[in-house]
Amino acid sequence: xxxxxxxxxxxRRRARRGLRLPPGRLAPTRASLAAAALGAAMLSGAxxxxxxxxxxxxxxxxxxxxxxxxxxxxxxxxxxxAAMAAAGxxxxxxxxxxxxxxxxxxxxxxxxxxxxxxxxxxxAGAARWARRQLPVLAAALGAALLVALASLPHxxxxxxxxxxxxxxxxxxxxxxxPR
Amino acid sequence: MTDLPLTWAVxxxxxxxxSVALLPLLGAVLLGQPxxxxxxxxxxxxxxxxxxRPRxxxxxxxxxxxxxxxxxxxxxxxxxxELAGEARRPGGDPAAGGGELAGMAAVASLSARxxxxxxxxxxxxxxxxxxxxxxxxxQWRVRALRxxxxxxxxxxxxxxSRGGLFTGxxxxxxxxxxxxxxPPALSRLVLPARLRDRIGDHADRRPGDGVExxxxxxxxxxDRLRRVNWPVTTRRGALHVNELAGERAAEVVAVIDAFSDAxxxxxxxLDRAVRGAxxxxxxxxxxxxxxxxxxxxxxLRWVTPGCGRWQFYQIAESVIDVRGWHSYVSxxxxxxxxxxxxxxxxVVMFTPLLDDRAIAAAADLRERGHPVIVVDxxxxxxxxxxxxxxxxxxxxxxxxxxxxxxYRLESLGIPVTGWPGRxxxxxxxxxxPEASLDPGLAQFTRRRxxxxxx
Numbered sequence: 001x002x003x004x005x006x007x008x009x010x011x012r013r014r015a016r017r018g019l020r021l022p023p024g025r026l027a028p029t030r031a032s033l034a035a036a037a038l039g040a041a042m043l044s045g046a047x048x049x050x051x052x053x054x055x056x057x058x059x060x061x062x063x064x065x066x067x068x069x070x071x072x073x074x075x076x077x078x079x080x081x082a083a084m085a086a087a088g089x090x091x092x093x094x095x096x097x098x099x100x101x102x103x104x105x106x107x108x109x110x111x112x113x114x115x116x117x118x119x120x121x122x123x124a125g126a127a128r129w130a131r132r133q134l135p136v137l138a139a140a141l142g143a144a145l146l147v148a149l150a151s152l153p154h155x156x157x158x159x160x161x162x163x164x165x166x167x168x169x170x171x172x173x174x175x176x177x178p179r
Numbered sequence: 180m181t182d183l184p185l186t187w188a189v190x191x192x193x194x195x196x197x198s199v200a201l202l203p204l205l206g207a208v209l210l211g212q213p214x215x216x217x218x219x220x221x222x223x224x225x226x227x228x229x230x231x232r233p234r235x236x237x238x239x240x241x242x243x244x245x246x247x248x249x250x251x252x253x254x255x256x257x258x259x260x261e262l263a264g265e266a267r268r269p270g271g272d273p274a275a276g277g278g279e280l281a282g283m284a285a286v287a288s289l290s291a292r293x294x295x296x297x298x299x300x301x302x303x304x305x306x307x308x309x310x311x312x313x314x315x316x317x318q319w320r321v322r323a324l325r326x327x328x329x330x331x332x333x334x335x336x337x338x339x340s341r342g343g344l345f346t347g348x349x350x351x352x353x354x355x356x357x358x359x360x361x362p363p364a365l366s367r368l369v370l371p372a373r374l375r376d377r378i379g380d381h382a383d384r385r386p387g388d389g390v391e392x393x394x395x396x397x398x399x400x401x402d403r404l405r406r407v408n409w410p411v412t413t414r415r416g417a418l419h420v421n422e423l424a425g426e427r428a429a430e431v432v433a434v435i436d437a438f439s440d441a442x443x444x445x446x447x448x449l450d451r452a453v454r455g456a457x458x459x460x461x462x463x464x465x466x467x468x469x470x471x472x473x474x475x476x477x478x479l480r481w482v483t484p485g486c487g488r489w490q491f492y493q494i495a496e497s498v499i500d501v502r503g504w505h506s507y508v509s510x511x512x513x514x515x516x517x518x519x520x521x522x523x524x525x526v527v528m529f530t531p532l533l534d535d536r537a538i539a540a541a542a543d544l545r546e547r548g549h550p551v552i553v554v555d556x557x558x559x560x561x562x563x564x565x566x567x568x569x570x571x572x573x574x575x576x577x578x579x580x581x582x583x584x585x586y587r588l589e590s591l592g593i594p595v596t597g598w599p600g601r602x603x604x605x606x607x608x609x610x611x612p613e614a615s616l617d618p619g620l621a622q623f624t625r626r627r628x629x630x631x632x633x
Contacts, residue, residue: 091214098217105221116192140221147220151213165208
């Protein structure tokens with residue numbers, strides 16, 4: 001008796017679970033709108049630096065719109081990567097100067113920070129949070145400008161430089177890997 | 180407030196920034212373009228600035244509005260939480276709550292989430308307040324769905340470090356809440372034929388000092404003059420007095436069969452049995468009668484009959500743990516003391532009639548001279564496999580077996596009724612609502628239920 005009667009409860013439970021939808025989807029907040037604006041600036045900057053990469057900018061804009069509307073984390077990452085790829089193509093093609101690349105990288109970082117605020121769902125204290133991020137952005141821009149200045153003189157290909165780059169990439173991977 | 184350690188892990192934001200930094204870094208290495216390093220530098224700098232894993236924890240206080248409630252009632256769960264430890268500046272006084280948190284990003288992202296327990300349903304909320312950016316106060320409402328002793332859920336705290344590169348998590352366990360069964364209504368009481376010598380509200384067959392007229396007899400020394408029936412005295416030429424019925428309390432004992440539990444969670448036979456017993460307890464204790472309880476299944480337990488609201492809550496408290504009891508031992512009713520099962524007490528047994536030990540206990544009680552009523556709380560039948568002839572045959576055999584069992588009990592003088600639905604193959608109480616016990620017991624309220632040795 002227990003078996004059949006108890007077994008009938010399973011589908012109903014599943015049905016109840018299936019009806020629950022997470023609230024807040026497709027409802028952009030002020031933070032997500034700010035992130036979207038920063039994303040638009042980031043992508044238009046990348047497209048301006050390398051006009052030939054406009055398909056990447058368009059794809060990035062679509063991803064940024066999806067990120068603003070749905071809080072899907074991968075969408076924001078794709079938008080930032082699209083901007084990076086577009087600007088990187090310009091840098092590789094010698095069409096973009098190093099200081100401009102530094103500014104574009106800082107814009108991408110600002111977009112990522114705003115996206116993080118939007119995804120965390122915090123509404124109170126957003127302005128104070130933004131003020132707290134200004135030193136981070138300033139430090140990032142300073143570091144980028146230093147790197148840009150250092151990269152201005154032409155360096156011959158060096159195995160040490162390649163080793164350092166691979167080590168930096170490995171360290172970043174270790175940091176990004178889940179623990 | 181209690182200190183909670185936060186478990187820190189790399190956040191999705193950190194992974195995203197690392198991915199964005201990695202792409203131009205790889206490009207710079209593979210293409211030999213140092214200009215790409217300028218693109219990666221801001222993200223790499225942000226990672227370097229916030230790479231230190233935070234070590235601070237949280238202080239939290241969780242409150243549940245009540246330690247006990249009835250099914251269907253709502254509880255309020257309030258959580259106050261704040262970061263504690265390194266996050267405060269040295270100048271502040273954490274104990275006094277006067278310190279300021281060093282990382283605004285960490286404060287702003289401190290959040291709490293309620294995961295309701297399986298016997299609870301999330302209600303309104305959360306209502307979240309952030310006080311001065313340092314403290315989070317959140318309140319939720321949950322509704323109790325099923326009697327028992329349950330945790331109303333758990334609260335998950337989430338904090339983000341400065342810069343958002345790390346997320347810290349902690350779980351606050353909420354104290355268990357006793358959920359009492361929702362007692363169904365019973366408007367008319369079932370009474371035993373014999374009432375014991377305790378003052379109550381029910382008219383007894385034996386004369387006494389009540390208010391209900393019982394008859395006329397000849398005057399005897401000691402009778403009060405105010406009871407003289409003058410018309411009869413004049414007619415017969417000798418003093419006659421009115422006799423009044425005594426008013427006494429009934430003694431009723433409910434027996435819960437916890438040997439088996441069949442049906443959907445929340446509507447199972449044990450759920451119904453416990454609710455039915457709670458309904459009887461409330462109705463009889465309100466009427467001033469004495470009500471007790473015996474639980475079969477697991478260790479034999481009983482509550483000695485008593486009256487009043489206190490007795491009702493004692494019974495409600497005693498049944499909420501019954502779901503976890505299991506035993507393979509047949510109950511020996513001889514162990515139940517006389518005070519817990521008074522002679523002549525009406526016994527109402529709530530059982531799905533699935534376990535032979537409970538059926539034997541009903542027969543045993545009847546043989547001891549108690550008037551016994553069996554309430555069948557099984558509201559569902561086994562479901563045979565679709566298009567299975569053998570399954571349909573088995574179901575028919577099961578129904579016949581139930582019918583034979585009922586006949587056997589009734590031949591012993593134990594009437595069987597159904598609640599809230601019908602007992603298998605029964606006629607009288609089809610479709611009765613569970614909100615009231617009356618449909619199941621109405622047939623026994625017309626005349627008192629007799630007992631006596633067989």
